[in-house]
Amino acid sequence: MTPPKDYSAEVNSNMRVSQRRVLFVTRRTSPQVKVYDEERVQSSPEVLIRALLAVECLIIVLVLMSLFFNAPLEGVANPTNTPNPAKAPWYFLGLQEILHYFPPVVAGVLIPGMLVTALIIIPYFDINIEADGLFLKNRERRLMLSMAAAGALSIFFLFFKVYVALAPTLIVTAFVLVAAFSPPESSGRFRRYLALRPIFWWIMTWFLFELIVLTAVGTFFRGPGWSWVWPWRS
Amino acid sequence: MPGAIETYFDKLERTRVWRSIFRSGKGTSTLHNALAIQQNVFLHLFPTKVRKRMLGLGATWYLGTLTLGTFIVLVVTGILLMLYYHPSVPRAYSDVKDLQFVVSSGLFLRNLHRWSAHAMVFLAFAHMFRVFYRGAYRTPREFNWVIGVVLLLVTLLLSYTGYLLPWDQLAFWAITVGTNISSAVPLIGDKIRFMLLGGHLVNANALLRFYVLHCVILPLTAVLFLAVHFWRIRKDGGLYVRETEPGVTSAEKQLSNQEQGSR
Numbered sequence: 001m002t003p004p005k006d007y008s009a010e011v012n013s014n015m016r017v018s019q020r021r022v023l024f025v026t027r028r029t030s031p032q033v034k035v036y037d038e039e040r041v042q043s044s045p046e047v048l049i050r051a052l053l054a055v056e057c058l059i060i061v062l063v064l065m066s067l068f069f070n071a072p073l074e075g076v077a078n079p080t081n082t083p084n085p086a087k088a089p090w091y092f093l094g095l096q097e098i099l100h101y102f103p104p105v106v107a108g109v110l111i112p113g114m115l116v117t118a119l120i121i122i123p124y125f126d127i128n129i130e131a132d133g134l135f136l137k138n139r140e141r142r143l144m145l146s147m148a149a150a151g152a153l154s155i156f157f158l159f160f161k162v163y164v165a166l167a168p169t170l171i172v173t174a175f176v177l178v179a180a181f182s183p184p185e186s187s188g189r190f191r192r193y194l195a196l197r198p199i200f201w202w203i204m205t206w207f208l209f210e211l212i213v214l215t216a217v218g219t220f221f222r223g224p225g226w227s228w229v230w231p232w233r234s
Numbered sequence: 235m236p237g238a239i240e241t242y243f244d245k246l247e248r249t250r251v252w253r254s255i256f257r258s259g260k261g262t263s264t265l266h267n268a269l270a271i272q273q274n275v276f277l278h279l280f281p282t283k284v285r286k287r288m289l290g291l292g293a294t295w296y297l298g299t300l301t302l303g304t305f306i307v308l309v310v311t312g313i314l315l316m317l318y319y320h321p322s323v324p325r326a327y328s329d330v331k332d333l334q335f336v337v338s339s340g341l342f343l344r345n346l347h348r349w350s351a352h353a354m355v356f357l358a359f360a361h362m363f364r365v366f367y368r369g370a371y372r373t374p375r376e377f378n379w380v381i382g383v384v385l386l387l388v389t390l391l392l393s394y395t396g397y398l399l400p401w402d403q404l405a406f407w408a409i410t411v412g413t414n415i416s417s418a419v420p421l422i423g424d425k426i427r428f429m430l431l432g433g434h435l436v437n438a439n440a441l442l443r444f445y446v447l448h449c450v451i452l453p454l455t456a457v458l459f460l461a462v463h464f465w466r467i468r469k470d471g472g473l474y475v476r477e478t479e480p481g482v483t484s485a486e487k488q489l490s491n492q493e494q495g496s497r
Contacts, residue, residue, distance in 0.1 A: 040285055041283065043267075043271050043277075043283060044267045044268075047280070047289065054300060054303065055299065055303035055306070058303045058304065058307075058353075063346065065345070065349045066345035066348075066349055067345075070341065070345055071345050073334060078403060079435065082407065086407035086410065087407075088411050089408055104418030105418045107415075116387065119383045120383050122371060123373075124376055201367070
């Protein structure tokens with residue numbers, strides 16, 4: 001249905017000779033070129049006001065916290081008196097927990113390095129393109145592969161006695177199994193939801209779960225000599 | 235009275251001086267609103283228009299905005315704290331004690347800085363996971379995701395370097411534990427540790443280095459990457475929208491279906 005061309009392409013880089021320019025917007029370069037319109041609003045004032053309100057609410061919460069809870073301050077630094085346990089800030093306690101099981105070169109260098117690398121390559125990883133449910137295609141094969149991966153991870157954690165990391169792995173594996181046996185037309189809403197989760201969703205959820213559990217254990221459940229303690233029994 | 239104030243501002247906004255500062259001029263027209271963004275050196279990083287459905291809480295939970303909010307609170311409280319703090323041993327600890335007990339609102343200031351720092355780390359993580367689960371890292375936003383990972387690391391380093399500054403037992407041993415890990419890096423581990431601490435132990439040199447990192451190098455790095463991070467949102471076509479997200483009218487859905495069908 002394209003109308004007949006009443007022009008011819010001209011190649012000339014001299015601005016003074018040919019003043020017309022044709023711009024080619026190729027795919028993947030500008031997502032702003034959309035076929036359909038969507039309702040848009042002005043950033044000023046619509047977004048600015050909302051952002052200001054959000055930040056104001058945040059500041060109110062932070063100010064209230066600061067009024068009621070004091071930042072910790074212990075005795076002056078003393079290199080000859082090591083507290084037991086010496087803990088890093090909370091966001092590193094997951095790593096410190098791993099450090100308890102593996103040598104520093106693994107837990108302190110290799111694992112964090114792998115994590116950062118993994119985070120950086122996420123958007124360049126082709127598997128992300130396919131956002132379909134993990135078990136919608138090749139179900140048998142994928143079930144076998146995912147169980148093999150979960151089994152290998154579990155045996156690895158068992159071998160090094162990392163029960164803290166084993167528990168989230170087993171729980172996520174259980175949900176993977178539920179997903180594998182839930183067709184997308186299942187009756188339960190939750191089962192339908194799980195059935196449509198793609199592989200990278202499962203990996204990230206496992207990672208998030210491990211992160212939360214390891215950090216929580218390092219923060220609340222570790223006492224002198226990094227031994228297990230119950231926070232409510234102190 | 236509100237009427238009088240309004241006329242006063244009205245007059246002020248029409249003065250030559252005001253208009254020389256705010257070039258967009260006065261008005262609430264679409265053009266004026268657009269110029270308010272485009273002609274402001276800070277706001278021009280952001281898009282002039284946004285999709286209406288991205289305004290709701292549901293899509294982003296405003297996590298990125300809130301992370302920026304904590305950063306601003308941290309810069310302001312941090313500068314105020316710098317007025318009372320000497321990065322030297324043992325002065326640092328007594329300065330923090332003074333903040334706690336002598337300086338007016340010093341305790342509040344330090345609390346606010348501390349809790350905002352924790353909040354910023356938490357919000358940066360939450361923002362990252364939210365972006366991941368929405369799939370907002372996909373083409374053409376790959377590089378902005380990478381910048382986000384860099385910003386997360388800068389946030390962690392900012393928080394970590396700040397952890398040493400009170401020079402109490404908590405600070406000293408947390409940094410000792412952390413920097414001991416860096417010596418586990420094969421071959422150059424001890425050199426990295428020496429460079430970080432300015433010595434073989436956590437001492438006055440380490441405090442000064444962490445202070446410079448915390449107050450100069452890392453905040454500047456953060457601001458630089460933040461600018462690119464925001465600018466890339468505009469360049470990559472605004473905030474990412476999913477077809478399934480609320481706010482899509484049935485007509486729009488139909489159109490996008492047709493678009494997919496014709497491909």
